Amino acid sequence: MAEQAPSASRSIAFEGVRHHFSVGGAAVPALGPVDFEIEPGELVTIAGPSGCGKTTLLRLLAGFLAPSEGTVSVAGRRVQGPAAERGVVFQQPTLFPWLSVRRNVELGPRLRGVGSAARHEVADQYLELVGLADVADHRPYELSGGMQQRCQIARVLANEPEIVLMDEPFGALDALTRERLQDELLAIWRATGRTILFITHSVDEAVFLGSRVLVMSPRPGRIVLDERAVFADRGERVPDEEVRALPAYVELREEVRRAIAA
Amino acid sequence: MAEQAPSASRSIAFEGVRHHFSVGGAAVPALGPVDFEIEPGELVTIAGPSGCGKTTLLRLLAGFLAPSEGTVSVAGRRVQGPAAERGVVFQQPTLFPWLSVRRNVELGPRLRGVGSAARHEVADQYLELVGLADVADHRPYELSGGMQQRCQIARVLANEPEIVLMDEPFGALDALTRERLQDELLAIWRATGRTILFITHSVDEAVFLGSRVLVMSPRPGRIVLDERAVFADRGERVPDEEVRALPAYVELREEVRRAIAA
Amino acid sequence: MVQLEGRPVPPTTATPESRRTERATRRRTRLQRLAVHGASLAALLLGWWLVTRTGLVRPLYLPPPADVWDAFVRANTDHPISPGSDRIVRGEQNYYLWEHLLASLQRIAIGVGGGVLLGIPLGLLMGTTWLGVVLEPYLNFLRSLPPLAYIGLLIVWFGIGDTSKIWLLFLAVFPPVAMATISGVRGVREDQLNAVRSLGASRRQALTSVVLPATLPEVLTGIRVATGFAWTTVVAAEIANGIPGIGGLAYLAGEQLRTPLVIASILVIGLAAIALDLGLKHLEKSLVPWRGKA
Amino acid sequence: MVQLEGRPVPPTTATPESRRTERATRRRTRLQRLAVHGASLAALLLGWWLVTRTGLVRPLYLPPPADVWDAFVRANTDHPISPGSDRIVRGEQNYYLWEHLLASLQRIAIGVGGGVLLGIPLGLLMGTTWLGVVLEPYLNFLRSLPPLAYIGLLIVWFGIGDTSKIWLLFLAVFPPVAMATISGVRGVREDQLNAVRSLGASRRQALTSVVLPATLPEVLTGIRVATGFAWTTVVAAEIANGIPGIGGLAYLAGEQLRTPLVIASILVIGLAAIALDLGLKHLEKSLVPWRGKA
Amino acid sequence: VESGRSSATNETDAAQASDCPWEADDSITTTARIAWQAIPNADVVVKDLGLLEACMPNAEISWVQAASGGDVVKYYGSGDVDLGLMGSSPATIASSEPVVRDVDLAVVWIHDVIGEAESLVVRDPEVIDLAGLEGGRIGVPFSSTAHYSLLQALAEEGLDPATDVEVINLDPEKMPGAWQGDQIDAAWVWDPVQSQLLEDGGTRILSSADTAEAGRPTFDVGTADRTFVAENPEFMAQWAKAQDHAVGLIQDDPATAAESVAVVLGIDPADAEKQFAGLSYLRAQEQVDYLSRSFPKDLLTTAGFLLDQGGIEAVGTPEQYAEHVDAGPARSAVGG
Ligand SMILES: Nc1ncnc2c1ncn2[C@@H]1O[C@H](COP(=O)(O)OP(=O)(O)OP(=O)(O)O)[C@@H](O)[C@H]1O
């Protein structure tokens, strides 16, 4: 994949953001007020109780929703809608059943007009990465739940967005596959310096992956913890088990756990 | 909920079961051969790598699929299709968008002709259990991913099936909610003696919850580990942390982990 | 309208002020919409007037708006048979135009109602049982039959009164409704059926509690298409003994080359159809709020 | 057919033997199906024969099968003008029945083709842009207009040749196709659109790569319904100067009270329509394998 | 909305309309259903003036509108009407095999003999006779009396409709469009289209009056179910009397008659009055003469033509056609 230097301009800002959903005429507050910035190249993990507004926050940044109040901006410009710069891995796999797995993964490059040989190569690379090379010609509905999730991840990564938004991307994966993909994600992040927003309900995952960990309160979600984490930044040589045994790691994990339980 | 004694006749048997999917004319083996029996009142957890055939196994038992070879039987009778005795929590939440959350939960009793007052009571009980009481009048698509999963669980439990089939039911839940629901599930299981088949990708969950743990090999899935676990059977007085610290627990967890990795 | 681009409309907010602005926004949107319709209608009328004014089309084929308006007014009032005559007649063919319209509306209402009442259950049955295999060719046969070719048979069986006309409308309406239902049934997600069956639903319960609601969006579209179809059939239905009836009136006026009256009738038919369709669309919106979401 | 109950058919198995039995099963199903159709058809024919035989319906309205068969044969052969006469005429109105059918089929093919080619893009545009707001009333207006009321105008503009007939068929076909497309567009899952937009799709790309395929099932149903409409319209289209043409033939035969020929024409129309629809259904099956699954 | 409303706009008008010109007969309680068509003749005058209702106050009379003679035959077949107006072609079909097996009608009245009301109008002023149309295209509504007249005229001229000219089926209301678009060279048609074509520069070169002279007349006739006639002689007498009265009105007071026609057809009274000129109307005595002498023969010749067209299976015997003509009702109206 192409090496892209983190552009200083790609910082993300939430300013006084609130979001309400209208349910049967009544307004249900779902998020906010939320204020924070993300520097380019950060790998921000977000945790919080179920229904606290994590997905809502991500959808606001993706441009699927407009905030009821406040502004969401990327590189100083208000988010006006979805764009290729912000790739999204959905919480519920959202694949296109009329395309094969391979063509789902190739879709981004194809939309950009990448030639078929190059497309094929990119698709092969990412299908291999997520372990779906042997079902490349299946249709999405012929995949298991975890395989669909992996296909989605491959599709987004193959499009090489500057900002990757991932909503519980490893939620349906077994421990082994999950660990492998965590490592791959870290490797990609280190190599390309992408900005990544990663929602997870696993405290361990949040602490292990994030260069910064956010914890949200129950609905309407606000940020109740915002901590730098150093474990993602470590060199690749440090084995995972050792990282998990570090006192600082254990302490942060406990801190996050307490913040969620609060 | 009504106390139902485990009926000796409700044992589940897989005999020489294989399943193939046909993809573009070619047959793709997904499962088997699989042979095992489940006694009434067992809480069987199933783990295995993504795409190994766990869901397929569950769908065969639910009656959604007919095995390509072998037979699946409950109480000595071949499974001919879905039935109320076998409730299913789907891997991808499958709720009815034309019904409110409450009416989704009430659906089973309503189909059985339970009066509206009794239905209401049952629904309230289970909505409370899964923490959705305050969104009872929302529509399913107005729920977060984790909330949808919980709604599904409430719907199945409210129907009081003799066999509960759960496909990664706690997959999208934060640690806290998950632990609470694990405890509730165990409580219900102990109180009613239901047979429960529980697919999970969390080794810890499999060992913690199961009275028996099955591990499947990669596709086509076969049973590579079949161990009794005693931790679910413990009295309610033993705190969870203590259980997790037991040497036998740690050992089984390692054994399961190894079996999956093999 | 599906949002392909740009940001979606902000949803309701909690504060009373913002709620007020929201209501204002909605009112503004509605006003804008009205303005757009008004403008396009005005443009159309102007074009029509210009075309007739410049003599591009002869009044025999397209009379100027004023003539059509005159015909419309005449058809809704008591008027002398010719200027100066003291024989006063009522509307056209002894009925006012609105009475003609009402008569046709009655027929359409009964025909469409019957077609929907039969079409939906039949479609459900055909989509879910072996009945579909047996009946599908007959349904396809029926829905290809030209009304002009079998209205004769209907008259024989049901007489020349309203019954045969209603039957014709019914036969026009029910196949598309049944087709839409069948198509909708085939689109029902298998797992939703599996889910309800696992909850203990009987065949019939699965049909009413899952297949029917899941099919609703397509069925409603089918009903809208079929109702439009009923309107196109109303002239054929009312050629024979169709007074009062707006289709019968249009036919008779056409025979006499009274183009202004023909156009007036057509416009009335079209406007009535638009109004009816608006109602159906409204129904659709309130019945199927989940479209596109699940 | 959606499976409401019972166990689903076992899917392909790997072993050659089981594959063989599977093929045998499929062949058996097809045979069963044929048998069912044959039986229902035979029952229908018997019923028809009995009804006419017992004199329940007069031959003026429903002639016995034998008469219809005679008319069919006559219409497909050179035959004497009346028994014993030595004046030999060709088929009916100087064309064989199959030539009439072919002429109508051509018109329908062009009309439906045009209607589909316009209806789908227009429906996509109307479903996704402000054009929908402006055009919807006009579309509803158009699709409610009785063909009998405006065929006169078409003749003025396009003459009495094939062009005006094709236009009429086109105008019958394209509104339901557009309607179905619009309805399909409204059913596209928002997140699929969000997904493709996040992959960098432009408006147009989102339209072609998501909206169009997601809409396909409803569009195909719309095309099937619309093709049925085209068949029902073919008589109206061919009333004026419609020879050769199966609709024109049916109309003339009806005017002459030659019921056997009318019924023979109707049967041919119906059978042709069934065949056409089978083809479309086949297309649907192979184009939209994911229906009900995702 | 109830169907079958009469022309009267209010109660007083209804009273006015319900004056029977002779002594009304309250003893008749027949239920009669009458199929009418929008043709300018005495039938619609009777309908508009409410003569039947006035002269048989206790009879139950309903008027059923039909779009063509074929419709009327079908109405008979379904038992929906007892009397009906149709052209001579459908009347012949109804009296010939195979339709005669299903309906049992008699022609009881000649509403009009078609003259210039149906004529051949040509576009090209140079063309002055049929021969001039060779190679051209003539529009005519198939299966109509005009179609019959046209084919008779062509045969007379020695032109083969299959090769020498192109005869196409065209509804009257579609002719002006086809005419303007240069799609047809001539049309054999009735009013108001005929006037329209003449106005558009057409010239009349032949009419049904000419074909009638050549022995091929066409008519609009009144028919009745034979059983009905047999069972309701008094009703038929009153009916014939009313028709005769209306014919008298057309002949003696065309303005009043035209007003009635105008109301029913929804046209201008002046146009209606003009249209009278193209048709000839017969009083009761003439009806009796015509019906009992030459009319069966006209049916027979029409049948010969229809056989060629494929409309009937076989030409019946002269006796058979005579059986389907009944001058009785007309006779009872003579001098009444
Ligand atoms: N479309 C909607 N309409 C109405 N309310 C909604 C909608 N989507 C979400 N909500 C509400 O907003 C709140 C936040 O939802 P969100 O999906 O952001 O939660 P989440 O943090 O992602 O939860 P989870 O971990 O369970 O996925 C929820 O309580 C939910 O009820």
Ligand SMILES: Nc1ncnc2c1ncn2[C@@H]1O[C@H](COP(=O)(O)OP(=O)(O)OP(=O)(O)O)[C@@H](O)[C@H]1O
């Ligand atoms: N409908 C189908 N058509 C074809 N192949 C299928 C279908 N469903 C599943 N498969 C294949 O069968 C295998 C087993 O699938 P299954 O869904 O049982 O896996 P799983 O163990 O539940 O995985 P996960 O943990 O990811 O949900 C997969 O490799 C998948 O590719």
Ligand SMILES: [Mg+2]
């Ligand atoms: Mg979420």
Ligand SMILES: [Mg+2]
């Ligand atoms: Mg699974």
